[in-house]
Amino acid sequence: MMRSMRSLSRHEIVKLQDDRLRKLVKRAYESSPFYRKRFDDSKIKPEDIRSKKDLAKVPFTIKEDLRDNYPLGMLAVERSKIVRMHASSGTTGNPTVVAYTKKDIEAWAELNARCLETCGVSSNDVVQVSYGYGLFTGGLGLHYGAEYMGAKVIPASTGNTKRQIKLMKDLGTTVICCTPSYALFLAESAKEEGIDPKRHLKLKAGVFGAEPWSETTRKVLEETFVESAYDIYGMSELNGPGVAIECKAKDGLHVWEDNYIVEIIDPNTGEVLENGEKGEMVVTTINKEGMPLLRYRTRDITILNDDPCDCGMAHSRIKKILGRTDDMLKIRGICVFPSQIEEVLSSYEGVTPFYQLVVDREGPLDRLLIRVEISEDFKSDRLTDIVDLQKRLEDEIKEALSISASVELAEPKKLPRSEGKAQRVVDLRKI
Numbered sequence: 001m002m003r004s005m006r007s008l009s010r011h012e013i014v015k016l017q018d019d020r021l022r023k024l025v026k027r028a029y030e031s032s033p034f035y036r037k038r039f040d041d042s043k044i045k046p047e048d049i050r051s052k053k054d055l056a057k058v059p060f061t062i063k064e065d066l067r068d069n070y071p072l073g074m075l076a077v078e079r080s081k082i083v084r085m086h087a088s089s090g091t092t093g094n095p096t097v098v099a100y101t102k103k104d105i106e107a108w109a110e111l112n113a114r115c116l117e118t119c120g121v122s123s124n125d126v127v128q129v130s131y132g133y134g135l136f137t138g139g140l141g142l143h144y145g146a147e148y149m150g151a152k153v154i155p156a157s158t159g160n161t162k163r164q165i166k167l168m169k170d171l172g173t174t175v176i177c178c179t180p181s182y183a184l185f186l187a188e189s190a191k192e193e194g195i196d197p198k199r200h201l202k203l204k205a206g207v208f209g210a211e212p213w214s215e216t217t218r219k220v221l222e223e224t225f226v227e228s229a230y231d232i233y234g235m236s237e238l239n240g241p242g243v244a245i246e247c248k249a250k251d252g253l254h255v256w257e258d259n260y261i262v263e264i265i266d267p268n269t270g271e272v273l274e275n276g277e278k279g280e281m282v283v284t285t286i287n288k289e290g291m292p293l294l295r296y297r298t299r300d301i302t303i304l305n306d307d308p309c310d311c312g313m314a315h316s317r318i319k320k321i322l323g324r325t326d327d328m329l330k331i332r333g334i335c336v337f338p339s340q341i342e343e344v345l346s347s348y349e350g351v352t353p354f355y356q357l358v359v360d361r362e363g364p365l366d367r368l369l370i371r372v373e374i375s376e377d378f379k380s381d382r383l384t385d386i387v388d389l390q391k392r393l394e395d396e397i398k399e400a401l402s403i404s405a406s407v408e409l410a411e412p413k414k415l416p417r418s419e420g421k422a423q424r425v426v427d428l429r430k431i
């Protein structure tokens, strides 16, 4: 079952998508008061949506819809069929709640198993899941996926870094799943305890997600921590992790299109863009039973590509997420994502992937300060070299992103570390 879905042909995928979409639209209209009203208000009937091409007629679903219908107003099944509920942290107002039927939980586990299999994980592997367990979907999603494929799971969750490293060593962890920023911290902490991960641990694969990360971070992680680092994508509204994964070609993340229909839109106009154009990813969950979403605006910026991949899989790929529209910084009118700055920084020798962006205002003008740690090797160098590196980084940022920024080099290990998602941006303009 698992292998056959990974190896669907383009033709089979398209057919399955249209088939599942028609069934979903019909069911949403019949069983979800929310979608019935949406359809009636827009004067569309379920029969109007025959294939992916017709999707553009359907209004978008946004995060606020989930909040407005808190907690369970968007179900498309009887409440009695729900077996699990997850919720966002909800720092302001109501959290967003997502609900799963038994079938949804099984499908989600199978999707994560597919992801792990795509990274070369097999039932012989020891998978340490160091994403948070609990209301956050990261931990349990990968846990169920690893178990589904028969691998040995260590439900380490986040935190207690010393114990994480001890477990890796003593239980022979071969696959680590966590945020990329925590992976960097684990690698650094292991070294401090005299453990060289590349020599003393057996980490063949790292499954890193829940925040955007760059090619430079991949390089650092593959040099210091794991044999091969893979990007995984997901969000709670779409089940959790397991929506898309990198294959060995590492040229984009394959979206499991028998479960998800992806469109890329212009975030300002809502217009659907051509493949290859950069925009906001909109997803329709065609295989979810409890709380399916039609045209959900993820706010993640990427590019869709359905060209054949070297790995042979026909599932379309999305480019590594550039950032979330909410994370986009507007500096003197120019839009920039933290990941773009990271990409520039990481192309330089002597700086590490640890950085922080501080934005404030001087009079009417925005000011951006980029604090980045230098590497241990660079530490002993002369002051003139430091000034020179700062200047070169500032010039390069200006050249590549058309924004002026001051670069401040920090001593190694001086910037804050995170056990979950990294806090990259401090925007003092919002305070």
Ligand SMILES: [Zn+2]
Binding pocket: 247, 248, 249, 254, 309, 310, 311, 312, 313
């Ligand atoms: Zn591939």
